[in-house]
Amino acid sequence: MESRSLVVVGAGIAGTAAAIEAARAGVQVTLFDENPIPESMAALNAPQFFGQRFNAVLHDRALMLERVVHANEGLAEAEEAGVDVQLGTCVWGAFRNSDTSRVLDGPQLGLANRDRSWLIMYDRLIVAAGARDLGLAFAGWNLAGAMGANGAHALMRHYQALASRRMVVLGTGNLGLNTARMALDRGIEVAAIVDVSDSVRGDRALSAALQDMGVRLYTSHTVREAVGRDGEIESVRLVEIDDNSEPVAGTEKEISADTVCLAIGLVPNVELLSLLGCDVGFKPELGGYVPVHDDCMRTSVRDVHVAGDAAGFHDGMVLNTEIARSQGRLAGVAAAESLGAFDTAEATARRRELTGTAINSKPTDAYANWTRWLRALRNAGGSDVPVCPCEEVTREDLIGLRPPRFLKWESERRDGRSLGTLAPDARVNPDQVKRLTRAGMGHCQGRLCREQVALLLAEASGSDIADMPLMSYRPPVRPLPLRVLWSHDESEQVRREWAKWFSPTSPVLE
Amino acid sequence: MDRADIVVIGAGVSGLSSAYFLARAGRDVVVVDKGIVGGEASGRNGGMVSERVDEPLLIPMAVEATEMWATLDEELGHPTEFVQEGRLQVAVTEKDMGDLLAERDVALGHGIDVQLVEPTEIRDLIPGITERTLGGLFFPNGGHANTQLTVQAYAWALQDLGGRLYQNTTVTGLRIVDDRVTSVETTAGDIAADVVVGAAGPQTGLMAQLAGVHVPVAPARVEIMATAHVEPRFPIALVGNGLYGHQAVRGNLIFGGGAHEWIDVDLTTSPGKPNTPLIRNIARRLAELLPGAADAPVVRSWAGVVEQAPDYRPIIDILDYPSNYVVVTASAHGFGISPATGKVVSDLVLFGETNIDISGLGLNRFADYGPDWREKRGWTPAPLRY
Numbered sequence: 030m031e032s033r034s035l036v037v038v039g040a041g042i043a044g045t046a047a048a049i050e051a052a053r054a055g056v057q058v059t060l061f062d063e064n065p066i067p068e069s070m071a072a073l074n075a076p077q078f079f080g081q082r083f084n085a086v087l088h089d090r091a092l093m094l095e096r097v098v099h100a101n102e103g104l105a106e107a108e109e110a111g112v113d114v115q116l117g118t119c120v121w122g123a124f125r126n127s128d129t130s131r132v133l134d135g136p137q138l139g140l141a142n143r144d145r146s147w148l149i150m151y152d153r154l155i156v157a158a159g160a161r162d163l164g165l166a167f168a169g170w171n172l173a174g175a176m177g178a179n180g181a182h183a184l185m186r187h188y189q190a191l192a193s194r195r196m197v198v199l200g201t202g203n204l205g206l207n208t209a210r211m212a213l214d215r216g217i218e219v220a221a222i223v224d225v226s227d228s229v230r231g232d233r234a235l236s237a238a239l240q241d242m243g244v245r246l247y248t249s250h251t252v253r254e255a256v257g258r259d260g261e262i263e264s265v266r267l268v269e270i271d272d273n274s275e276p277v278a279g280t281e282k283e284i285s286a287d288t289v290c291l292a293i294g295l296v297p298n299v300e301l302l303s304l305l306g307c308d309v310g311f312k313p314e315l316g317g318y319v320p321v322h323d324d325c326m327r328t329s330v331r332d333v334h335v336a337g338d339a340a341g342f343h344d345g346m347v348l349n350t351e352i353a354r355s356q357g358r359l360a361g362v363a364a365a366e367s368l369g370a371f372d373t374a375e376a377t378a379r380r381r382e383l384t385g386t387a388i389n390s391k392p393t394d395a396y397a398n399w400t401r402w403l404r405a406l407r408n409a410g411g412s413d414v415p416v417c418p419c420e421e422v423t424r425e426d427l428i429g430l431r432p433p434r435f436l437k438w439e440s441e442r443r444d445g446r447s448l449g450t451l452a453p454d455a456r457v458n459p460d461q462v463k464r465l466t467r468a469g470m471g472h473c474q475g476r477l478c479r480e481q482v483a484l485l486l487a488e489a490s491g492s493d494i495a496d497m498p499l500m501s502y503r504p505p506v507r508p509l510p511l512r513v514l515w516s517h518d519e520s521e522q523v524r525r526e527w528a529k530w531f532s533p534t535s536p537v538l539e
Numbered sequence: 540m541d542r543a544d545i546v547v548i549g550a551g552v553s554g555l556s557s558a559y560f561l562a563r564a565g566r567d568v569v570v571v572d573k574g575i576v577g578g579e580a581s582g583r584n585g586g587m588v589s590e591r592v593d594e595p596l597l598i599p600m601a602v603e604a605t606e607m608w609a610t611l612d613e614e615l616g617h618p619t620e621f622v623q624e625g626r627l628q629v630a631v632t633e634k635d636m637g638d639l640l641a642e643r644d645v646a647l648g649h650g651i652d653v654q655l656v657e658p659t660e661i662r663d664l665i666p667g668i669t670e671r672t673l674g675g676l677f678f679p680n681g682g683h684a685n686t687q688l689t690v691q692a693y694a695w696a697l698q699d700l701g702g703r704l705y706q707n708t709t710v711t712g713l714r715i716v717d718d719r720v721t722s723v724e725t726t727a728g729d730i731a732a733d734v735v736v737g738a739a740g741p742q743t744g745l746m747a748q749l750a751g752v753h754v755p756v757a758p759a760r761v762e763i764m765a766t767a768h769v770e771p772r773f774p775i776a777l778v779g780n781g782l783y784g785h786q787a788v789r790g791n792l793i794f795g796g797g798a799h800e801w802i803d804v805d806l807t808t809s810p811g812k813p814n815t816p817l818i819r820n821i822a823r824r825l826a827e828l829l830p831g832a833a834d835a836p837v838v839r840s841w842a843g844v845v846e847q848a849p850d851y852r853p854i855i856d857i858l859d860y861p862s863n864y865v866v867v868t869a870s871a872h873g874f875g876i877s878p879a880t881g882k883v884v885s886d887l888v889l890f891g892e893t894n895i896d897i898s899g900l901g902l903n904r905f906a907d908y909g910p911d912w913r914e915k916r917g918w919t920p921a922p923l924r925y
Contacts, residue, residue: 073767073836122816129760129802129844130813131923137816148816304813420789432618432688435788442616442699455575455706464582464687467789472767472838504814508767508836511826515833516819523820527781529796531759531851531871 032150043337043357044157045103050361052110054370063119065093075473080176084192122504160295160338164477169255171418174262178292193288203231203347205292251405274405300506313396315341326360334360343392419471542731543569551581554738555693556881562700573709577690583843588875599896600879607878617692626681629779667831683785743868756846757918763795764840780828812842845871
């Protein structure tokens with residue numbers, strides 16, 4: 030199996046900075062990035078929340094590749110520094126030995142492009158996999174046109190393929206304001222920016238500039254529903270909320286728009302780190318479960334580093350990209366040092382120059398803001414709203430622990446069961462609730478719903494959100510067709526000795 | 540001290556079914572588990588229900604179980620997502636075909652309804668299946684269920700009858716006076732009991748050790764995967780090309796197979812269940828078997844830890860010592876036979892015997908197996924490679 034000295038996952042700001050830093054120190058670096066992603070994956074809202082708002086140009090693989098390269102200045106710099114850049118290649122799995130999986134020759138990554146999958150080994154790994162959009166439900170968010178800020182950014186910046194004409198942005202943090210500005214720059218009308226808070230949360234100058242350009246800001250407002258026809262959003266109904274996040278009668282307004290962009294928060298992509306067994310901890314100010322790391326961006330697992338949004342995201346990072354860049358360079362320095370490309374003195378000197386910018390400025394509790402949104406959306410929209418759009422599980426299905434609706438199950442005994450009767454038995458576990466309701470079991474594997482599921486479960490069971498365990502991640506962390514995941518390189522021995530089930534002749538992994 | 544007529548150790552499918560049938564008979568039952576309901580193999584397997592023609596000693600229990608499954612939802616009052624549209628075993632090699640014909644003879648010998656089916660019929664039964672099958676064997680009574688809904692259905696049904704469920708409660712010891720277990724010591728306190736049922740899955744051997752009894756079982760990790768839901772649907776459980784599995788009612792293809800890995804477990808922690816790159820090989824086998832589904836995206840894979848007795852068969856037995864300790868371990872056959880397991884265990888506890896034939900499942904068949912049997916058999920964890 031092919032082996033690489035240093036693998037960097039993700040060619041965003043942090044990942045390219047890490048790759049360049051290590052390559053310039055003389056390390057053999059391979060940088061993987063999944064963009065451009067295949068259209069089939071884009072349609073599944075995984076990994077990016079595109080909300081079907083991409084245009085047909087996504088078909089054109091060569092053009093997309095050209096645009097992705099063009100949009101990312103760091104890539105050219107990385108290639109100049111000698112980095113082996115592999116685009117259109119996702120990392121869907123990470124495997125290493127443990128007490129209960131002992132026979133791998135070394136840590137391995139599962140990779141795939143549009144056509145096939147393969148495995149490689151590595152000596153050092155830097156995960157700079159970015160963050161994904163926080164999903165919060167409102168009626169109609171399962172229509173085409175409801176999308177996430179990160180998805181919108183990717184479509185605007187990397188693909189030039191955002192098929193929106195008129196957008197409503199949810200969230201007045203920098204994430205929302207920046208999304209609005211980006212949209213305006215590309216000729217997309219921004220009909221409104223909405224927030225449940227009573228004042229703009231993000232940068233004042235940027236907010237003033239947007240208002241000067243005619244953008245209406247609705248603070249102390251929430252979404253009642255997105256209304257559509259033929260599966261497409263046509264308008265958004267907003268309503269004012271009071272201090273208790275309850276809708277105020279008579280304040281409803283309908284705004285015509287084909288897109289609602291959720292820009293309320295981002296959640297670090299910790300899938301691969303979780304598969305590798307890196308310690309994660311709940312940090313509400315950094316977007317939830319984030320990897321534990323030291324000042325050199327080393328995780329708890331030897332040889333694995335993290336950088337950028339994947340290490341923890343806060344709204345201040347939207348306008349200050351130096352944080353991610355410095356984290357990336359720190360990770361690159363640490364990897365290079367551990368591979369012997371930097372001596373300790375050199376590495377220490379570089380770290381000294383970087384540490385100041387890499388440390389996050391004081392972020393605020395994102396979960397407090399998300400909780401306020403969640404309550405306002407629920408108060409205005411009711412409980413018959415799908416929290417898990419993939420599996421069509423509503424808020425009331427979730428809290429009632431209802432069996433999937435397609436089973437059409439009815440019994441009095443069943444009706445006596447809910448989260449309230451489960452909670453006294455054992456600490457509420459989102460994985461257990463998933464198994465009973467299917468919330469988070471769809472093709473996006475809970476990337477759209479897991480935070481709000483955890484928030485709803487915590488609220489309904491009276492638990493602290495910090496005590497809600499991380500819903501598990503499993504490979505493949507990208508939805509891969511059977512024909513792609515297919516082991517084209519299967520050995521004759523595996524082929525010959527395959528076991529259906531335990532029997533006197535069944536082979537053992539060894 | 541807390542007390543119950545019967546304490547069941549293990550909230551897997553065997554323990555919960557046993558507890559349910561004992562509670563239904565009016566007994567006061569407590570189920571103790573170090574984790575959550577069905578957190579291990581019981582909630583993670585392929586959900587297959589069959590008459591186990593491949594294991595003739597199990598046929599009486601398995602036949603009873605398929606009959607019980609047919610009304611299990613109504614019995615429990617909670618859905619299991621059981622679908623009884625049959626189970627089809629297809630041959631893709633000459634060797635498969637030989638095995639299949641041999642199984643047909645066993646089935647007919649036991650009076651089990653089976654039908655040989657031609658490749659053309661197979662393609663009608665399973666849309667998208669490979670054209671390279673040589674033939675198939677159809678078991679009309681087979682089926683599949685949702686493993687996670689099933690374990691919870693047993694658990695809720697038990698609670699509906701007044702049974703108690705102590706999750707996240709670890710057993711730390713068994714108190715033995717004379718030749719009886721008098722109480723189960725747990726992190727939630729001691730529980731006095733008249734009878735103790737050890738249904739501890741991979742921990743079966745370690746649990747029995749607390750009672751001074753040697754039960755030879757070895758834990759192993761196995762892997763399985765699921766696709767997103769795909770059309771068209773087939774309701775028949777399917778075995779072939781080295782895989783077993785089914786299409787869930789929702790439409791997901793859930794298939795497993797391939798080499799297992801022997802591991803060690805302990806009494807207090809939940810063993811890690813990592814997948815390995817083997818999932819690529821499972822994906823290939825599935826695409827070979829169902830070329831029509833080759834575009835189906837794989838969304839998840841997972842692993843489970845199952846225990847195996849040396850002859851790959853369950854052990855269900857009331858011990859001579861301690862005389863009120865029942866061993867229930869299913870050697871990875873537990874899910875499908877679970878209703879019958881509950882009935883058998885309940886019979887054994889209440890009457891000391893059962894009218895379902897379980898001869899051949901006693902512990903005494905391993906009387907010659909010493910503590911070093913795993914080493915001798917080569918069923919020990921591989922050395923850590925790095």
